[in-house]
Amino acid sequence: xxxxxxxxxxxxxxxxxxxxxxxxxxxxxxxxxxxxxxxxxxxxxxxxxxxxxxxxxxxxxxxxxxxxxxxxxxxxxxxxxxxxxxxxxxxxxxxxxxxxxxxxxxxxxxxxxxxxxxxxxxxxxxxxxxxxxxxxxxxxxxxxxxxxxxxxxxxxxxxxxxxxxxxxxxxxxxxxxxxxxxxxxxxxxxxxxxxxxxxxxxxxxxxxxxxxxxxxxxxxxxxxxxxxxxxxxxxxxxxxxxxxxxxxxxxxxxxxxxxxxxxxxxxxxxxxxxxxxxxxxxxxxxxxxxxxxxxxxxxxxxxxxxxxxxxxxxxxxxxxxxxxxxxxxxxxxxxxxxxxxxxxxxxxxxxxxxxxxxxxxxxxxxxxxxxxxxxxxxxxxxxxxxxxxxxxxxxxxxxxxxxxxxxxxxxxxxxxx
Amino acid sequence: xxxxxxxxxxxxxxxxxxxxxxxxxxxxxxxxxxxxxxxxxxxxxxxxxxxxxxxxxxxxxxxxxxxxxxxxxxxxxx
Numbered sequence: 001x002x003x004x005x006x007x008x009x010x011x012x013x014x015x016x017x018x019x020x021x022x023x024x025x026x027x028x029x030x031x032x033x034x035x036x037x038x039x040x041x042x043x044x045x046x047x048x049x050x051x052x053x054x055x056x057x058x059x060x061x062x063x064x065x066x067x068x069x070x071x072x073x074x075x076x077x078x079x080x081x082x083x084x085x086x087x088x089x090x091x092x093x094x095x096x097x098x099x100x101x102x103x104x105x106x107x108x109x110x111x112x113x114x115x116x117x118x119x120x121x122x123x124x125x126x127x128x129x130x131x132x133x134x135x136x137x138x139x140x141x142x143x144x145x146x147x148x149x150x151x152x153x154x155x156x157x158x159x160x161x162x163x164x165x166x167x168x169x170x171x172x173x174x175x176x177x178x179x180x181x182x183x184x185x186x187x188x189x190x191x192x193x194x195x196x197x198x199x200x201x202x203x204x205x206x207x208x209x210x211x212x213x214x215x216x217x218x219x220x221x222x223x224x225x226x227x228x229x230x231x232x233x234x235x236x237x238x239x240x241x242x243x244x245x246x247x248x249x250x251x252x253x254x255x256x257x258x259x260x261x262x263x264x265x266x267x268x269x270x271x272x273x274x275x276x277x278x279x280x281x282x283x284x285x286x287x288x289x290x291x292x293x294x295x296x297x298x299x300x301x302x303x304x305x306x307x308x309x310x311x312x313x314x315x316x317x318x319x320x321x322x323x324x325x326x327x328x329x330x331x332x333x334x335x336x337x338x339x340x341x342x343x344x345x346x347x348x349x350x351x352x353x354x355x356x357x358x359x360x361x362x363x364x365x366x367x368x369x370x371x372x373x374x375x376x377x378x379x380x381x382x383x384x385x386x387x388x389x390x391x392x393x394x395x396x397x398x399x400x401x402x403x404x405x406x407x408x409x410x411x412x413x414x415x416x417x
Numbered sequence: 418x419x420x421x422x423x424x425x426x427x428x429x430x431x432x433x434x435x436x437x438x439x440x441x442x443x444x445x446x447x448x449x450x451x452x453x454x455x456x457x458x459x460x461x462x463x464x465x466x467x468x469x470x471x472x473x474x475x476x477x478x479x480x481x482x483x484x485x486x487x488x489x490x491x492x493x494x495x
Contacts, residue, residue, distance in 0.1 A: 066434030066451075130466075133458040 003180040007415055008256040009248050010089025010241030011353050012081035012190070016052035016234050016340050020084060024350070025357050027339060028365035029388040033218040034340055035232050040196050048210040050217035051196045052234035052341025070134050071147060072111035073194035077237035077346075078144040079151065082188055085239035086152065090253060091186065093152055102156030102184045103145035104175040106167030106191030108345025108402065109200070111139035116199045148188060156184045162345070164402030165305075167191055168238065169348030169410055173262030175242045176410070185247040190349035192237035201233060207272065209309065221342075222369035223306035223335035224313050224383050231307040234341030238349030240356070257359045260395060260411040261292025267405030274312050274401055278319025281305075281399060284407035285323055292411045294395060296324045299331060299411070301364050301396040303355045306335025307342050314376050316399065321378060332364040332391060334384040339368055348400040348408065355396035356412050364389045421468070421494060422487045428463045429483060432456065442484030450483075457481070468494045 013020065016034025017027030027034070034052035043049040059068040059076040062083055068076060093101065118135045137143055142160040149158050157178055161170035168191025175189035204210045211230040213220035221232040248255055265287065267280035274281065289296060302320065306313055321328045336354050343350055358364055370385035395413040402408075426440045433450050446452040446460060461477045464470070468490055472480070480486050 064434055066432075069432075069434075130462060132462070133455040137455070 004182060005245035006176050006179045006242050006259045007245050007248050008240060008259065008356050008412065009243045009253040010085040010091065011256065011356065012084030012088065012239035013237070013350055013353055014054055014057065014077050014081045015236040015238070015343070015350055016054060019054065019057060019080070021088070021353065024353070028336055028354055029363055031366050031368045031387060032339055033221070033368065034234065035217040035220055037217065038196060038201070041198055043201060046201050047205045047212050048201055048233070049214045050220065050232070051201065052232055053196050054236050070138065071143070072114045072138045074107055074111060074192045075144050075147050077194055077235070078105065078190070078192040078239070079147060081190060081192065081237040081239040082148050085188065085190070085241050089241040091241065093154070097185065098153055099155045100185040101154045102175070102178065102187045103148045103154060103158050104161065104171045104178070104187055104189050105145040105148065106161045106169070106171035106345050106348060107141045107144060107193055108162065108164045108167045109193060109195050110141035112195045112199050113197045114138040116197060144192060154188075156187065163406035163408065164404055165342065165344050165347050166400040166402035166406045166408040167345035167348065169352065169398065169400040169408035170264065170406070172240060172242070172348060172352055172410055173264060173408060176259045176262055179242055179244050186241065186243045188239060189242055190237065190239035191346040193344040193346040194235045195344060196233050196235050204233065211308065219369045221308045221338045222371070223304070223308040223338050223367055224317075224374060224377055225370050226372040226374040228308045228310060228313060230309055231337065232341035234337070234343040236343055236350065237346055238353050240349060240352060255415045257356045257412045258415040260294060260413045261288045261290070262411070263287030263289075263291060263409045265407045267407065269405055271405075272403050274315045276315055278315035278322070280405060280407040281316055281401060282319040282323045284409040285319065285397065285399065288397060288409040288411050292413070294411065294413075297327045299324070299395050299397050300391065300393045301332045301355065301358055303351045303358075303396065303398040304333055304335040305399045305401045306367065307337055308335070312401070317377055317381055320381070329380055329382070332382050332384050332389060334365055334367045336365050338366070348398065348410075351400065352398050352410055352412070355398045358393045359396050359412055359414055362390060362392050364391060364393065419487070419491065421490050424467055425464065425483065425487050425490060428467060429460065432460055432463060440483055442482070442487065444483045445481055447481065464490060470494055
């Protein structure tokens with residue numbers, strides 16, 4: 001059977017750089033950092049006291065008080081970004097076959113705030129269980145796509161992909177494949193995460209995974225810099241409307257870009273550390289390029305996983321050089337986590353949006369906060385340090401890697417009829 | 418209105434997101450005030466917390482209106 005072509009017809013974003021896609025993109029191309037002291041809780045006893053929080057978000061703009069109370073922040077974020085994407089795509093569900101429209105969403109952790117509050121309530125008591133009846137349905141990762149389906153009355157495929165920080169990319173590749181195979185006409189994909197809380201910061205601190213540059217939060221996320229000292233926690237959501245080309249054309253939708261291919265692999269190496277030579281990363285990128293039917297030289301931009309951790313930032317460039325050879329030096333590379341922080345399970349969503357807009361606008365967002373080259377990293381690569389660069393971006397590749405050794409890579413390209 | 422009645426009504430307004438005017442003694446949580454089964458469980462738990470009582474499940478099953486809640490609590494809260 002012939003696979004269907006899949007295009008991007010709508011975007012939504014709620015990020016540490018701004019609460020809409022346009023605010024997010026403006027922040028990206030202007031090299032703005034979303035980091036600031038933590039406001040969601042008292043972090044004075046924590047090793048890390050800053051994060052890339054979503055700012056000025058009011059869930060009541062999107063749902064009534066009763067509804068907002070019954071969902072964890074990661075679902076509130078999901079709904080906000082989905083509303084924007086649905087509107088952007090001009091989807092009028094009443095005129096469409098709701099059985100052919102699905103939601104495949106990513107989150108790495110899910111309702112950690114809810115979990116923390118409920119367990120704290122229990123342990124403060126005398127041992128009598130008084131769990132809130134919404135505890136479990138607030139916490140579950142898959143409740144995000146569930147709520148989105150209920151909001152719009154969508155009966156197509158509906159589930160979450162979970163692969164830690166690769167989750168949203170896995171979700172997007174699944175959505176792409178289901179549409180390609182003709183199992184759905186439209187799928188709302190993306191991811192959300194809301195773990196800037198005591199357990200999230202404390203847990204990652206215990207792993208020594210977070211930057212502790214408390215005296216200068218805005219320069220803390222510095223991927224590929226010699227003095228990087230860990231990632232910066234981010235939060236938020238990205239929503240992407242994927243649609244079969246024929247369906248998009250039939251309803252006269254605007255098309256941002258075409259999804260070209262996806263690749264997935266496992267390092268099979270270590271629970272948290274990436275393979276030192278980036279073997280899994282290399283395999284995922286290779287599979288994606290082959291799936292897209294492209295040559296390595298067709299790729300212009302790679303949105304890197306690049307979290308600003310000492311180890312992880314070394315293996316990814318090695319994988320790229322190993323796979324792309326000489327073309328690696330003609331690519332623009334950047335880690336937008338230098339600005340957004342690390343949105344964990346939502347990273348793949350907001351970073352795919354960065355890649356899609358890069359393809360649409362022919363601008364590559366920068367890797368900010370570069371001060372000192374790291375001798376362990378080949379700095380002949382173009383990491384797009386500190387300032388956005390204009391170049392024709394025909395195809396962009398987005399990498400995400402998750403604890404557990406999961407690697408997921410997606411490629412988007414300019415849509416040509 | 419008794420103190421208990423006004424506290425019960427305040428909890429219902431807060432948890433179910435309804436107008437105070439709708440919270441009449443005859444109003445049923447599920448049929449009139451838009452509660453589902455989980456909301457009802459949560460309401461009972463809130464009453465227990467607010468009034469420091471334990472409402473056994475077999476008693477809770479008989480509390481489905483605002484008036485029933487008030488009268489149960491007026492009888493059982495010391």
